[in-house]
Amino acid sequence: MDTAHGGSSIHRGSSEENETRKGIRTGLKNKLIWTMLGVGALPLMLAMILSYLQGTKSLQGVIGTSFKALAHETSTKIDLLIEGEISSNIRHAAHPVIRSTVESFNQGLLSLDPVTREKNIQEQATGSSRSLLEEEASAVLQSFLKRKTLSSLATQALYITDAFGVLRASVNDFPEFVHVGKPDWEKTISSGKDFVYIGPANHNKKTESFLTTFAFPILNEKEKTIGVLHHIFDVKEFFSGYLEPITFGETGHVMLIDSGGMVLDCPILPTGFMLPDPVLVKSVTGRNPDWVKTMGDGHGGEELSIIGFSPLKQTREWIVKSEGKTWYTFAWQASDELFAPMQKLFLWISMAGVVSILLIGGMGSLAAKKIVQPIRKLQKAAERIGKGEKVDALEIKTGDELEALANEVNQMNDLLQKSFSGLEHQVLEKTEEVQYLKEYTDSILKSVPDAVVIFDPNLKIEYMNAEFERVAQQTADQLLGHTLIDLGPESASTWQEVQDALLNFYSEVVPIGSRNLGNQTIQCYTAQDPLAPKESPSLQSMKQTVKLDGKIFAFQIFDIVIHDDSGKRLGLLLRDVTEDVELHDQLAMAEKLSGLGTLTAGIAHELNNPLVSIMGFTEAILDEKDSAKIHKYANKVFDRSRHMASIILNMSGYMRSAMSTEEKEVNLNERIDAAIDIAILTSYNNDIKLDKKFSELPLIKAKPEEIQQIFTNLLTNAVQAMEGKGELLISTGGENGNVHATIRDTGPGIPKEYLSKIYDPFFTTKEQGKGTGLGLNIVHQLVSKYGGTIDVSSREGKGTTFSLTFPASQM
Amino acid sequence: MSLIDNASSTKGKILIIDDESEVREVLRLHLESANYNVIEATDGEEGVNMMKSGSNLLQVGMIICDIRMPKVNGIEAIDFLKKNAPSIPIIVVTGYPDSDLAVSLLKKGVKDYMVKPIEKAKLLEKVAEVLAAPQDFNYV
Numbered sequence: 001m002d003t004a005h006g007g008s009s010i011h012r013g014s015s016e017e018n019e020t021r022k023g024i025r026t027g028l029k030n031k032l033i034w035t036m037l038g039v040g041a042l043p044l045m046l047a048m049i050l051s052y053l054q055g056t057k058s059l060q061g062v063i064g065t066s067f068k069a070l071a072h073e074t075s076t077k078i079d080l081l082i083e084g085e086i087s088s089n090i091r092h093a094a095h096p097v098i099r100s101t102v103e104s105f106n107q108g109l110l111s112l113d114p115v116t117r118e119k120n121i122q123e124q125a126t127g128s129s130r131s132l133l134e135e136e137a138s139a140v141l142q143s144f145l146k147r148k149t150l151s152s153l154a155t156q157a158l159y160i161t162d163a164f165g166v167l168r169a170s171v172n173d174f175p176e177f178v179h180v181g182k183p184d185w186e187k188t189i190s191s192g193k194d195f196v197y198i199g200p201a202n203h204n205k206k207t208e209s210f211l212t213t214f215a216f217p218i219l220n221e222k223e224k225t226i227g228v229l230h231h232i233f234d235v236k237e238f239f240s241g242y243l244e245p246i247t248f249g250e251t252g253h254v255m256l257i258d259s260g261g262m263v264l265d266c267p268i269l270p271t272g273f274m275l276p277d278p279v280l281v282k283s284v285t286g287r288n289p290d291w292v293k294t295m296g297d298g299h300g301g302e303e304l305s306i307i308g309f310s311p312l313k314q315t316r317e318w319i320v321k322s323e324g325k326t327w328y329t330f331a332w333q334a335s336d337e338l339f340a341p342m343q344k345l346f347l348w349i350s351m352a353g354v355v356s357i358l359l360i361g362g363m364g365s366l367a368a369k370k371i372v373q374p375i376r377k378l379q380k381a382a383e384r385i386g387k388g389e390k391v392d393a394l395e396i397k398t399g400d401e402l403e404a405l406a407n408e409v410n411q412m413n414d415l416l417q418k419s420f421s422g423l424e425h426q427v428l429e430k431t432e433e434v435q436y437l438k439e440y441t442d443s444i445l446k447s448v449p450d451a452v453v454i455f456d457p458n459l460k461i462e463y464m465n466a467e468f469e470r471v472a473q474q475t476a477d478q479l480l481g482h483t484l485i486d487l488g489p490e491s492a493s494t495w496q497e498v499q500d501a502l503l504n505f506y507s508e509v510v511p512i513g514s515r516n517l518g519n520q521t522i523q524c525y526t527a528q529d530p531l532a533p534k535e536s537p538s539l540q541s542m543k544q545t546v547k548l549d550g551k552i553f554a555f556q557i558f559d560i561v562i563h564d565d566s567g568k569r570l571g572l573l574l575r576d577v578t579e580d581v582e583l584h585d586q587l588a589m590a591e592k593l594s595g596l597g598t599l600t601a602g603i604a605h606e607l608n609n610p611l612v613s614i615m616g617f618t619e620a621i622l623d624e625k626d627s628a629k630i631h632k633y634a635n636k637v638f639d640r641s642r643h644m645a646s647i648i649l650n651m652s653g654y655m656r657s658a659m660s661t662e663e664k665e666v667n668l669n670e671r672i673d674a675a676i677d678i679a680i681l682t683s684y685n686n687d688i689k690l691d692k693k694f695s696e697l698p699l700i701k702a703k704p705e706e707i708q709q710i711f712t713n714l715l716t717n718a719v720q721a722m723e724g725k726g727e728l729l730i731s732t733g734g735e736n737g738n739v740h741a742t743i744r745d746t747g748p749g750i751p752k753e754y755l756s757k758i759y760d761p762f763f764t765t766k767e768q769g770k771g772t773g774l775g776l777n778i779v780h781q782l783v784s785k786y787g788g789t790i791d792v793s794s795r796e797g798k799g800t801t802f803s804l805t806f807p808a809s810q811m
Numbered sequence: 812m813s814l815i816d817n818a819s820s821t822k823g824k825i826l827i828i829d830d831e832s833e834v835r836e837v838l839r840l841h842l843e844s845a846n847y848n849v850i851e852a853t854d855g856e857e858g859v860n861m862m863k864s865g866s867n868l869l870q871v872g873m874i875i876c877d878i879r880m881p882k883v884n885g886i887e888a889i890d891f892l893k894k895n896a897p898s899i900p901i902i903v904v905t906g907y908p909d910s911d912l913a914v915s916l917l918k919k920g921v922k923d924y925m926v927k928p929i930e931k932a933k934l935l936e937k938v939a940e941v942l943a944a945p946q947d948f949n950y951v
Contacts, residue, residue: 481921605879605906608927610833610908615928616837621929622843640833686830687881 010432027786029365029372036364041357048349055349056342063292063338063650067308071331074088074246074254074291075310076330081242082315085151085214085231088197092144093216093229096240101137101169102218102227105433125177137169145171154237156204156211160218161185163226174206175230178716186213193219199327200319201235202265210235210264210271241266243329252333258325259285268299284309285328303335374402378409385413388420421607450613451553451574454560457567459483459502471548471574494546499554501544505557546555550577584761591774592709601649602681610644613637650677665699665809668739672715676730679715685724693731697739699808706782713775714743714802720766721747721800738807749796758792819942823872824848825938826856826886829904830880835925838875838904841931842938855883859891868896878905878912886916893920898946902937904929920947 070580091594092098109117132138135484137160161172165180179185188197197215204211212235217316218227239256242268246254255266261281263273275281283292289310308331316326374396391413396406445452451468453461461479469476472487479487484495537777545554554577560569617633617640624630672694680688700707718728726746733740750758757763759780764773783790788806817852825847829835832853850871852858862868874892878885889901898920903913913924922941925934929933 362886601907601909604908608906609834611928612831613833613837615842615930619931620837620840620844636833636836681879684879684884684886686879686880686884 005434010721028375029368030373031797032368032522033361033364036360036367037352037357040360040364041353044356044360045353046355052346054347055345059342059345060293063333064293064308067331067333068289068291068310069308070246070248071308071329072310073292074243074331075289075312075329077310078239078242078256078327079314081151082198082312082318088151088194089214089216089231092141093160095140097140098137098169098229099218099220099226102160102162103220105166105168106164109162109164109166117164119163119239121178123243124166132167132170133173141169141171151233151238151239154233154241155231156207156209156234157230157232159230160227161230163189163225165189168227174232177275179228179230183228183322184213185228188215188217189225191217191225191321193223193225195321196318197322198315198646199322199326200404201262201272207234212238223715224379228334234265236271240267243267249333249337251330251337252331254329254331254789255329256461257281257284257330260325262325262575264327266456283307284330285326287311297332297335298330299332299334301335304339305332305335306338307332311597317359323607371402374398374406378402378406381409381413385409385416390417450576451572453572453574455502455570455572459499459506459570462569468574471553471576483740494548497546498572501555502557502572505559506568506570522656538768545577545581546677551576552581553577587761587774588778591778599678602678605681606647606651607644610640611648613640614644634658661703661705663701663703666702666704666707667699668697668707669694672711672730672732672741674708675711675715676728678712681720682716683719683722683724687725688719688722689727691727691729695733697732697734698737698808700739700786700806702786702806706785709741710779710782710804711741713779718743718747718774718800721745726799732809738805738810739808740803742801742803744799746799749798749800750792750794751796755794822848822870823942824850824867824870826850826852826858826861826867826871826874828852828855828874828880828885829877830854831877834877834904838934841934844931845935845938847938854880855885855888855891858880858888859883862892862896871899871939874899874901875904875938876901877908878903886912889916889919889921898948900939900941900944900947904934 009121110122112120130556141158141160142151145155145158155171157172157174159167159175161179164169165178167175167177167179167184184197184199188195195217197213199213199215201210201212203209204729211232214231214233216229216231218229220226222236230608243256243265247267253267253804255269256264257275258264259281261275261278263271264270265271266273277296280294280296280298283294284307286309289308291306291308294305294307297300297307304534310329311325312329319326377394377396381391381394393413394406396403397487445463445464449467451471453468454463456462460481460483464472464479465477468477471670472479474487481515484499485492487495544556547553553574555575555602556573558571558573560571564570614637617637621630621637624633656709675691676690680686680690707727715728715730722728722745728746729742730743754763754765758776761777762773764778780790783804783806788804788807791803792800793803794800813937818929827835827838827842827849829838830850830853835851835853839851842849842865850861850867852861857875857876862874864869876888877887880888881890885903885905889903892899892901897920902922904951905912905924905929906927908926916924922944923937925937
């Protein structure tokens with residue numbers, strides 16, 4: 001399950017990797033192409049845009065300049081036309097008939113007083129105006145128009161007025177009779193000989209057209225103005241002959257406007273049309289010929305337009321004097337037509353750009369492919385090297401850094417292959433080493449003379465050595481995976497005991513939270529006093545022994561430190577200690593016997609002294625005749641006998657109480673007293689100052705013999721160490737439910753280096769044959785047996801102190 | 812025993828060294844019954860000092876010595892006496908029936924190792940025997 005899952009995830013991972021690899025693989029080529037496009041196309045585009053803008057600008061300049069030239073040329077032409085018209089009209093005005101006609105009328109009216117003159121003029125006005133046309137002067141005027149020039153065709157009226165503004169001759173009946181108050185007459189009659197009036201174009205309702213009036217002074221011989229020659233033109237007709245043939249392209253043309261924006265003549269717009277855009281009008285009515293770019297063209301278009309314009313310079317002077325609006329030529333072409341070449345330019349440049357980019361892209365792609373191919377080859381090789389596959393030497397002959405790189409990769413590949421094979425060899429070697437080590441430790445464990453068992457966290461047997469198979473009398477196959485309980489009905493109680501100890505140990509070693517003992521209950525669990533000094537579990541378990549098939553096994557449980565998560569493992573060590581135990585028992589017996597010897601000697605000594613007296617005095621009685629002396633000796637015998645009896649009673653009392661094999665309530669003071677009596681006799685010196693400080697003591701529960709042995713051994717050691725001379729301080733006391741005893745001697749003390757060994761079995765400082773070396777070992781065992789403690793402190797040359805405590809029995 | 816006997820150096824003496832007064836009393840009783848002149852010391856130290864004082868070194872013809880005593884025990888006293896007055900015979904009378912000790916003391920030149928209690932006849936027999944024997948002078 002797990003492996004299948006793992007496998008699929010690996011597969012998925014690799015396919016994702018492939019996709020990213022693919023992305024990476026195409027990345028370099030794209031990057032190169034994009035770089036080339038960036039490097040090539042951007043400046044190209046910039047250049048194209050710049051050239052387009054520059055081209056547009058210069059094209060506009062060229063167009064503008066040509067428009068300006070056109071406008072200027074046209075304005076000059078019209079100036080000339082007007083100049084010519086003015087000069088021919090001035091000639092007409094100087095015609096003698098006209099001059100004389102005007103003069104004669106002036107004479108007639110001058111002679112009249114103003115009122116009569118007015119009346120007369122009124123009368124003449126109401127009179128037949130027809131008669132005017134028949135005047136000689138009118139005929140002369142007619143003759144002026146005989147030539148079918150453009151100006152005569154455009155002439156709407158040609159007439160003369162006298163100094164009083166009265167019509168005196170005309171080519172038709174168009175003019176009115178009285179011209180007083182009209183600007184053309186008023187200005188001309190009052191402005192001297194060189195004045196020419198050019199009037200504004202006004203709409204005439206009669207002719208439904210725009211007319212302009214030219215007025216010229218009629219001078220007498222003294223060059224004084226005597227009348228006015230009026231020449232009225234139809235504006236459109238007057239100018240169209242000159243303006244309208246000037247066209248260019250489809251829509252290009254020149255038109256004439258006045259400074260107020262009114263169209264005088266235009267091939268498209270009607271005369272009198274007011275250009276609606278005052279900005280446009282302002283920009284095209286400069287004092288000098290020029291061209292402008294404007295938004296809007298005056299013909300309804302709102303796009304960018306180029307307009308050339310030029311004032312009519314000559315005409316302007318007359319118009320200014322006539323207080324009219326100056327005239328301008330205006331060269332214009334429709335925007336779409338005007339900008340057609342620019343759009344074409346733009347189109348061409350764009351096409352060139354697109355073609356260039358395509359070319360750069362295509363060629364870049366080719367170049368990138370050529371560069372990328374060897375890189376891709378390298379990358380594939382590196383990928384295979386990375387996977388640990390064998391890769392043949394790369395052949396890339398580009399003659400540049402790539403070839404060098406390929407050579408490096410080849411070299412690296414060679415080195416890797418070499419080190420790979422070296423590594424394989426090393427792995428092989430290490431595997432053999434590990435295998436050897438495993439076999440080595442395995443055989444060590446197998447050959448250990450003690451039985452070794454390793455338990456898994458469920459306390460099932462995970463490993464055992466050959467010795468354990470022998471002890472359990474079963475084979476490995478029967479034992480593995482079983483608990484000790486499963487070992488069979490024979491010696492089941494023994495295995496149960498070991499199992500309990502294991503569980504106990506387990507509960508001490510493994511934190512409660514992380515136990516995994518299944519449904520097994522923890523038996524023999526003893527609550528731990530948290531303040532009690534912690535004894536290592538192994539030390540405790542070392543003391544434990546079990547019997548198996550008549551043999552005694554000491555067992556020890558140990559914690560196996562394995563740094564993994566598989567759980568806590570315990571080990572069990574079983575050692576056949578049958579012989580050790582037997583030997584130890586024998587030695588303990590020897591010690592006991594030697595103690596018995598000492599005791600016997602002591603008793604003998606104690607008894608022999610009074611016995612000397614008894615025997616001696618008895619013999620004296622037998623020999624004595626003197627009854628007084630006999631009596632005296634008999635008394636002595638009696639006294640000594642009593643003393644002896646008391647000694648025997650005392651001793652047998654000790655004996656009787658000490659001989660008990662049952663545990664009973666023991667008074668420590670009594671046992672110490674008995675021990676003193678015995679110990680004190682173990683030296684030939686009888687010079688020990690005894691200092692007993694006994695307190696009332698609670699009783700302790702123990703075998704009296706064993707408690708007495710503890711003190712006999714300690715006190716004998718003390719007496720012998722002091723060689724029978726010195727002070728022996730023995731004190732007892734009871735507190736906090738404990739009984740304590742202190743034995744202090746003034747002997748030579750125990751050298752420091754021996755202090756840690758004194759409880760070891762067979763350790764002795766006494767000369768050969770004087771001690772078994774078991775005395776203090778037995779003391780330690782017995783003290784521990786009754787849950788007591790023993791401490792020793794010693795200063796060389798000063799003495800030794802043993803302090804003992806026993807728990808008082810719970811009464 | 813006349814005063815002169817006591818004062819003069821001609822009469823021999825037996826020195827008893829024992830810490831038990833009853834033992835000394837019995838031994839004196841036995842020895843005096845055989846007309847021996849007896850002096851007593853209560854321990855090894857007193858015994859040695861007594862030997863050094865007066866004419867005892869010359870007069871004391873035998874020492875009866877206990878082993879277990881305060882201050883200077885029998886073994887130590889014997890060692891001293893055997894070194895300084897080897898000719899004076901010593902009999903050990905002790906409560907310890909210790910054969911090892913007996914052997915070691917006999918090797919040191921003690922005339923006998925007698926274990927208490929002692930019968931009067933045996934004691935006197937031994938004393939007479941020892942006194943009759945030639946003294947162990949070191950001639951070299």
